[in-house]
Amino acid sequence: MxxxxxxxxxxxxxxxxxxxxxxxxxxxxxxxxxxxxxxxxxxxxxxxxxxxxxxxxxxxxxxxxxxxxxxxxxxxxxxxxxxxxxxxxxxxxxxxxxxxxxxxxxxxxxxxxxxxxxxxxxxxxxxxxxxxxxxxxxxxxxxxxxxxxxxxxxxEDDSVKTFERLDKMLGGGMTGGMLVTIGARPGIGKTAFGVNMAIKALEQNENIQIDFMTFEMTKKQMLSRFLARLGDINSMKFRNPHRYLKSDEKQTVEKNLNDIKLTGLRIHDKLRSINEVSKQIRRRHYAAEGKPYICFIDYLGLVQPTNDNQPRHVQVAEITRELKLLTNELNIPVVLFSQLNRGIEGRQDKTPNLSDLRESGAVEQDSNVVAFLYEDKEDDSIVNLGIAKNREGMVGKIEYSFIKSKMYFEELEKE
Incomplete structure (x- = not known):
């Protein structure tokens, strides 16, 4: 009712x-x-x-x-x-x-x-x-x-804003109908980047509703990433917060917990299949009643298809196609994280390209935007976001300072 x-x-x-x-x-x-x-x-x-x-x-x-x-x-x-x-x-x-x-x-x-x-x-x-x-x-x-x-x-500008330079390259932000795929090798920080994007979205979009779907962490583990980023606290301390967090840090965590409970952020750790993902996106979008909405999915390789007997490239195609159709039907943006092939590690030039996406054909075809996170060649404190495909605007590279211990990404000014 x-x-x-x-x-x-x-x-x-x-x-x-x-x-x-x-x-x-x-x-x-x-x-x-x-x-x-x-x-x-x-x-x-x-x-x-x-x-x-x-x-x-x-x-x-x-x-x-x-x-x-x-x-x-x-x-x-x-x-x-x-x-x-x-x-x-x-x-x-x-x-x-x-x-x-x-x-x-x-x-x-x-x-x-x-x-x-x-x-x-x-x-x-x-x-x-x-x-x-x-x-x-x-x-x-x-x-x-x-x-x-x-x-x-x-x-009305109904695009979802996150990082300033990224918004510009996407033509003003993420809009309805956009499937944004971000690929990275393990350990580069794709989950942390998703956390930062979600926090930026909360800060810059009034009443925004966010679903963050994690397929490899518990809800508590994912929430600790958000708290580390919000409180500028070393994420390792959340393994035993009573012992390792200082008194002022505990106060900061409690305040941020109270604040984040009042936002439209929801974290899901029990979803397994693309059908469950699709139903949750529909349910949350309908409940939003016109408020801005975005979904983050971490990550593609762990989402189960409807038919496990199909070849993997067919399964991936089913998942990405369903997500793309949802973005169009519900007029929402979805950010999908994906792992890159191991072959990139054996190359002298480790800058990712579209062929490095696992089952890249379907992912590339269905995505409006494909970007890659990778470490800078000269400075390991910098992580680059390389936009390789963009139906909505420009391609190019954005540099980020990444403090891994605190899950913190910050855009660097373009020289």
Whole structure:
């Protein structure tokens, strides 16, 4: 049940009634009975009403004892989504309705496991899957409406910001539809770089929701990386914080723990397969209700495919393709970390290139951006981020100072 989202959708219809004909909602999607009556009346009027009094008259014609008042409708008209978020809001509302139908059908089957009830569960799941991957008729009207809105309104910058120079090279930050793959050999600092990116995102993007999915650490181990970076504390001390942390460091850790609990950061250490990853991304994105969202996945090599019997290159292709489709469908960025082939260690020039990505064909094809972390040849305190592929902007190299003990990355000024 999401009453606030219901109000925003109805408010959008009241503010701009032609939206109803472009994106009509079903009354069954709404939980609040007054909201159901409003949507039902809109269907009767086919979205054609000049003001709230005309809509109220249609509501009363259907139900003379309705509790909907003109004041209700006027208040709802002030509560709407941005035009560019409207389709997402509609999708979330329908998804919640269909998910509830799956739950109810499952409960019914558990109470009475007949073949009929089993088939009902299958039908409800199929409905939900069809909504998540809707048939596209190629209609350009919805996109045209977005363009019309942007012609007359200042477009909000919805890109996710992290490091300043990286943002510039990505055309202003990470935007919806972007799959960013960052490869590195073990020990270079790809997890630490992900931690720094996530912290930068928290600092620079109001109300951002972040999923950090770790496949080789526990939630506690990953959280200690965040605390080391936030508190400028040697990460080794977190192995026995009571013994090794000084009194002032303990106070810093407690403060940072309280602060980070209030952010949109969530750490996942129990996910295993691409199906579980996909479901969590959808669930969190829907719950975000229009707030900025980004997901970090550490790392590709440990994500399980749906079919373990396929050759590894086919498995990798399935994983990266699913992630790329999710970025497009949900209009979100995803950062995927990956290990590089061992062959790089045997080369005199250890600067990575695209062929060093494990199963590089699918990863390179599906990624909007491919970058590599590698140590500087002349200064081992510097780690380079080399952007080798970039559909969104420039390719090139960014230098970072990396203090490994404190999980700290800092961009260096370009000379």
């Amino acid at each position: 999401n009453l606030e989202l219901e109000k925003k959708i109805i408010g959008s219809y009241l503010t701009d009634s032609h939206l109803f004909n472009l994106h009509p909602a079903s009354e069954t999607w709404f939980h609040d009975y007054k909201h159901k009556e409003i949507i039902k009346a809109m269907h009767i009027l086919k979205g054609r009403f000049s003001d709230v009094s005309e809509l109220l008259a249609a509501i009363k014609q259907e139900n003379p004892k309705t509790l909907v008042t003109e004041t209700n409708l006027e208040m709802l008209s002030f509560d709407s989504t941005y035009a560019k978020d409207f389709r997402t809001a509609m999708s979330v509302l329908e998804h919640d309705y269909l998910e509830n139908r799956v739950i109810q059908a499952t409960l019914k089957y558990n109470e009475n496991p007949t073949e009929k009830n089993k088939q009902l569960v299958k039908d409800r799941i199929r409905e939900q899957e069809e909504q998540e991957t809707p048939y596209d008729k190629g209609d350009i009207k919805p996109v045209a409406e977005e363009f019309v809105w942007e012609l007359h309104n200042e477009k």
